Amino acid sequence: MNVGYARVSTSSQNLENQIDQLKNSGCEKIFSEKRSGKNESDREQFNIMMDFVREGDVLYITKLDRLARSVIDLHNIVKFLEKKM
Numbered sequence: 586m587n588v589g590y591a592r593v594s595t596s597s598q599n600l601e602n603q604i605d606q607l608k609n610s611g612c613e614k615i616f617s618e619k620r621s622g623k624n625e626s627d628r629e630q631f632n633i634m635m636d637f638v639r640e641g642d643v644l645y646i647t648k649l650d651r652l653a654r655s656v657i658d659l660h661n662i663v664k665f666l667e668k669k670m
Contacts, residue, residue: 586613586614586639586641586643587610587611587612587613587614587643588612588613588614588615588616588634588637588638588642588644589604589607589608589610589612589614589615589616589617589644589645589646590607590615590616590617590630590631590634590644590645590651591603591604591607591615591616591617591618591646591647591651592617592618592619592620592628592630592631592651592652593619594619594621595619595621596619598619600617600619602647603617603647603651604617606647607645607647610645612645616631616633616634616637617630618630635662635665635666638669639669640669644666
């Protein structure tokens with residue numbers, strides 16, 4: 586399944602552009618939220634998405650910084666997903 590994740594950091598930012606891009610890329614399921622990426626545990630939809638994805642799924646994002654705030658965060662996300670598969 587093609588799974589999308591969209592995030593904006595503040596309530597004044599708009600998610601629609603990211604969601605439209607994900608839909609146009611063929612995402613069948615999209616998780617989105619208006620949350621700062623500082624604390625992963627505060628990102629409810631991110632955590633639900635990480636639990637949702639399964640082997641064979643493809644995760645789409647519009648920009649890398651929407652998924653992870655640092656190389657270390659990205660590394661930890663990839664390691665978590667590798668263990669799930």
